[in-house]
Amino acid sequence: MEYRKFNKFDKPVSLFGIGCMRFPMIQTGDGAVVDEEQSIQMIRYGIDHGVNYIDTAYPYHNGESELIVAKALKNGYRDRTYLATKLPVWLVEKYDDMERFLDIQLNKLETDCIDFYLLHALNKSRWDSLMELKVLDFMEKAKANGKIKYICFSFHDNNKTFKEIINAYDWDMCQIQMNIMDMDEQATVEGLKYAGDKNIPVVIMEPLKGGKLANRVPDEIGQIYGQSRIKRTPVEWAFRWLYNFPQVAVILSGVSSMEQLKDNLRIFNDAKANCMDEEELALIEQVRQAYLKGIKIPCTGCEYCLPCPQRVSIPRIFDLVNSAFMYMSEKDSKNNYQRFIVNDGNDASKCVECGQCENVCPQNIPIMQKLKESHIFLTGQGDFPDN
Ligand SMILES: NC(=O)c1ccc[n+]([C@@H]2O[C@H](COP(=O)([O-])OP(=O)(O)OC[C@H]3O[C@@H](n4cnc5c(N)ncnc54)[C@H](OP(=O)(O)O)[C@@H]3O)[C@@H](O)[C@H]2O)c1
Numbered sequence: 001m002e003y004r005k006f007n008k009f010d011k012p013v014s015l016f017g018i019g020c021m022r023f024p025m026i027q028t029g030d031g032a033v034v035d036e037e038q039s040i041q042m043i044r045y046g047i048d049h050g051v052n053y054i055d056t057a058y059p060y061h062n063g064e065s066e067l068i069v070a071k072a073l074k075n076g077y078r079d080r081t082y083l084a085t086k087l088p089v090w091l092v093e094k095y096d097d098m099e100r101f102l103d104i105q106l107n108k109l110e111t112d113c114i115d116f117y118l119l120h121a122l123n124k125s126r127w128d129s130l131m132e133l134k135v136l137d138f139m140e141k142a143k144a145n146g147k148i149k150y151i152c153f154s155f156h157d158n159n160k161t162f163k164e165i166i167n168a169y170d171w172d173m174c175q176i177q178m179n180i181m182d183m184d185e186q187a188t189v190e191g192l193k194y195a196g197d198k199n200i201p202v203v204i205m206e207p208l209k210g211g212k213l214a215n216r217v218p219d220e221i222g223q224i225y226g227q228s229r230i231k232r233t234p235v236e237w238a239f240r241w242l243y244n245f246p247q248v249a250v251i252l253s254g255v256s257s258m259e260q261l262k263d264n265l266r267i268f269n270d271a272k273a274n275c276m277d278e279e280e281l282a283l284i285e286q287v288r289q290a291y292l293k294g295i296k297i298p299c300t301g302c303e304y305c306l307p308c309p310q311r312v313s314i315p316r317i318f319d320l321v322n323s324a325f326m327y328m329s330e331k332d333s334k335n336n337y338q339r340f341i342v343n344d345g346n347d348a349s350k351c352v353e354c355g356q357c358e359n360v361c362p363q364n365i366p367i368m369q370k371l372k373e374s375h376i377f378l379t380g381q382g383d384f385p386d387n
């Protein structure tokens with residue numbers, strides 16, 4: 001296992017961290033439930049093989065993840081690992097809520113101190129509301145009381161907001177989404193380097209884009225990887241591209257089976273910064289371009305079209321369509337459309353064609369037409385047209 005040393009942390013962190021958002025599941029008559037025994041075994045196996053960073057959060061697995069992590073960390077395992085969890089900032093309405101959630105989480109995790117406490121999934125509006133509630137005072141008080149060790153945040157928004165948040169405080173760490181396909185979105189590679197220049201270690205989430213870069217890899221992509229002198233799996237390439245950056249402290253992986261965990265432990269046995277040469281970087285760029293050819297709607301997720309007066313989740317819907325074709329994940333896109341969009345009432349059928357979105361879209365996407373086509377495709381009523 002590779003470890004990285006940062007002045008802000010009292011001991012080196014393992015470059016590979018276990019994300020506890022995608023535990024193995026068992027199908028029962030009442031639906032899928034977490035395989036608790038296997039999840040506990042995996043966390044302990046990881047720690048026994050050098051992992052010292054475990055990442056969970058209040059909402060993962062409907063609140064069960066923190067409870068399972070607590071069980072896994074009994075029998076001395078807690079002392080052998082850093083523990084990270086996150087304040088569910090979207091549930092915070094007043095200052096006292098922050099104290100209440102932290103106490104609930106300490107209780108659930110059966111620990112006196114959470115090592116890394118993150119403001120979960122910050123974006124511009126959440127950050128502004130939290131600042132009004134004096135969130136940094138709360139975090140500093142929690143640190144002074146010994147309830148948390150490091151003050152951190154995780155992030156899902158654009159690079160401008162990322163820099164604003166980074167500049168607002170001397171953070172102990174930040175967590176961003178990054179992978180070979182998300183280098184220009186969210187905080188971006190530029191954001192990673194910006195944090196690094198300020199000596200803020202960065203933890204990476206969704207390194208395999210939630211598994212899309214590992215599973216059902218299209219033949220064309222497989223052939224590009226196959227051209228390399230040294231043969232590596234798509235998973236190895238995706239991790240390699242990330243650990244190449246010295247600013248990266250930990251790469252979180254939401255392993256869903258013991259086999260995946262063992263595979264990733266093997267990959268992280270030799271995971272050096274600055275290990276990629278020009279030829280390897282060019283290969284990743286070739287893979288990226290090949291994936292990008294699958295895009296059906298040129299939406300960049302800038303969200304200028306939001307808020308939609310009908311609350312239609314325009315960028316998310318377009319992302320589901322694009323993902324279906326880029327990552328051969330049509331079934332997942334259709335399921336997610338039902339689960340998150342239709343059930344929440346944010347689906348494309350709610351569009352009343354007011355045209356407000358099209359007036360502001362920097363990509364000039366015919367949004368109203370594309371929403372209709374997306375709805376037909378994602379609800380299984382027809383194909384998505386080629387033009
Ligand atoms: N703070 C936040 O806002 C936030 C948001 C997202 C994630 N996170 C954290 O970051 C962690 C990592 O993100 P993620 O779970 O999306 O990670 P990820 O590595 O992008 O995706 C995990 C998935 O990749 C596949 N996989 C992993 N290792 C593999 C291997 N060796 N071979 C083949 N497939 C493999 C599995 O998919 P299949 O099981 O489908 O095969 C697994 O469920 C999360 O678990 C969570 O702790 C935080």
